[in-house]
Amino acid sequence: MRDSDRVARRRVFYIPGYDPIHPRRYRELYRKEGAAQAAISGYALSLSPKTGGGAYGWHVEAEMDGAQVAADVEVLVWSDIVRSSMSNSVPATYLQLLLTAWEYISTGALFRLMRLRKGPVIAALYPVGMLLLQLALALCAGWAVYALAVRAAPWIGPAARLLGGGLALAAIWGLLRWFQRKDGKLFAYYLMHDYAYSARHRGATPPELEARMAQFGETIAMALRKDVDEVLVVGHSSGAHLAVSVLADLIRSGRVSAEGPKLAFLSLGQVVPMVSFLRGAWRLRADLAYLSTRAELTWVDVTAPGDGCAFALCDPVAVSGVAPEGKQWPLVFSAQFTRSLSPARWKELRWRFFRLHFQYLCAFDAPLDYDYFRVTAGPMTLAARYAQRPPSASRLETPVNRFASTEPAGSGTRAL
Secondary structure (H helix, E strand, C coil): HHHHCCCCCCEEEECCCCCCCCCHHHHHHHHHHHHHHHHHHHEEEEEEEECCCCEEEEEEEEEEEEEEEECCCCEEHHHHHHHHHCCCCCHHHHEEEEEEEEHHHHCCHHHHHHCCCCHHHHHHCCCCCCCHHHHHHHHHHHHHHHHHHHHCCCHHHHHHHHHHHHHHHHHHHHHHHHHCHHHHHHHHHHHHHHHHHCCCCCCCCHHHHHHHHHHHHHHHHCCCCCCCEEEEEEEECCCCHHHHHHHHHHHHCCCCCCCEEEEEEEECCCCHHHCCCCCCCHHHHHHHHHHCCCCCCCEEEECCCCCCCCCEEECCHCCCCCCCCCCCCEEECCCCCCHHHHHHHHHHCCHHHHHHHCCCCCCCCCCCCCHHHHHHHHHHCHHHCCCCCCCCEEEEEEECCCCCCCCCCCCCCCCC
């Protein structure tokens, strides 16, 4: 291995998906799963409080393949923006349902997405179906209460119907509120807010998120001026398309020097098409096209068909219809859940869809060539680790996006 491929010090920036929970969960996940993977794979990994800057992170010391590696991991937080976008109102959520469904159906985006992978489309339809089922059950309960009230007091005539109507409305509202309180297990409201956040702006980046992404870029740019061997950006789920735009802006502005640390981008469980297929996502499509040709970084995209919430093995640049001449990124391959997890572990996790969406950040009890902890705390750069790794043969690259514009409407670009 060449000296330029070796890593003794690394900065890692993790961009989570649409998640309202405090980022400490990612430290605890790394600590627990890292210890499990170290025991399985025979290396040493330990965590301590962060030594670098940033609002939230941790320090990692590892010994792998006879080498000592230090890594500082920082979570780039946007959970406050997520929380502020999540309405606590039942009526507002149902309005979001109507507007989001209209955006995806009326533009044909939903039907184009179904030509890629059914799993994430089913995941997107789940909150719609679940919320409509909850509404139907609430209406049935309200009708039953009304009928009982009218039948129980027929002698008071119209007053019975008024009483029944009031009780029915109370029953409908009460049941809908009960479902909302149980959403920690059902995830219908949470997922509806997630999809509505992008659809509300037709795929354009909301101003508050644009400002936060600019801060992310400044933070990464500062790390690129430090004495480290690699700066690794990890974008998980919705965080993957945020990372695409952050890194594209960073390179465009000339803040990635050939003399500095190696820059690497690992996208995990990406759902890029859910945004890039929307009519107003010209900024994301332009960033995908730009980043896919750049020599300043290495971009590896890891998904798995076993993850029903991700667009598994879908090249996010190609399927979005913006693959340019000279495209070289991303390298798309599978984490192979069904092979890198033992049969017993796979059986345990197979139907836990949301847990599987986080498996990329967890331990594998039959690891193959993808190991999150070797990538983030191991002695090789991302480029060197996967230099000989061929892309998965079953990846999808056919452009099916109706909207391929990379500039605002009216600038002369066209939709396919």
